[in-house]
Amino acid sequence: MPEATFVSAEPLFRSDRFDLMRETFATSDGPVVRPVIHHPGAVALLAQPDERSLVLVRQYRYPIRRWTLEIPAGTRVVGEAPEVTAARELREEAGYTAARISEVSRFFPAVGVSDEEMILYRAEGLSEVPAAPEHGELVAREIVALDRLQRLITTGELCDAKTLIALAMLGLRLSGSRA
Secondary structure (H helix, E strand, O other), X not given: OOOOEEEEEEEEEEOOOOEEEEEEEEEOOEEXXXXXEEOOOEEEEEEOOXXXXXXXXEEEEHHHOEEEEEOOEEEOXXXXXXXXXXXXXXXXXXXXXXXXXXXXXXXXXXXXXXXXXXXXXXXXXXXXXXXXXXXXXXXXXXXXXXXXXXXXXXXXXXXXXXXXXXXXXXXXXXXXXXX
16 A cells, blocks of 8 residues: 655644644645644543433534534643543533543544544533533533434534544444534
8 A cells, every 4th residue: 555754834813722744745646735633632521410311512613604503622731641621611511520430532633624532531420510512612511312312413512523533432323414
């Protein structure tokens, strides 16, 4: 199989959340230039206050200019252990702490444009605490019965990749999505 060898990177945009680079690779087809988003990674949480419900957050997502319903999640801070990020995001977004947070899976949500790695955790032994969203983070916790999730997928309220992947890992059959 032909290989690609990294040659160089030129910064196009830098922020506290990600960097956008123009990267050049040497290939058997000649030089290839691609825009690449370098991201510190993120975490997401499956949190169930009981066996018949799931903690979701209703959040305004600026890039798509609409409200979505998602599992709690957030971007890692460089140098912060992912378990610490998971505990922080659960508290900030959903207003819960967990007695145990255990890793379920890792995946790359957008390999064609980004190196972001998402780590999915299960949060168990939940206790309510005051939520503390960051500035500009429009978010509110919703406890949703598992038997309502399919309808929320069908209506497009549950539409982001991390939540759909997490629900599939939870063992829910996903069909009829219109997103």
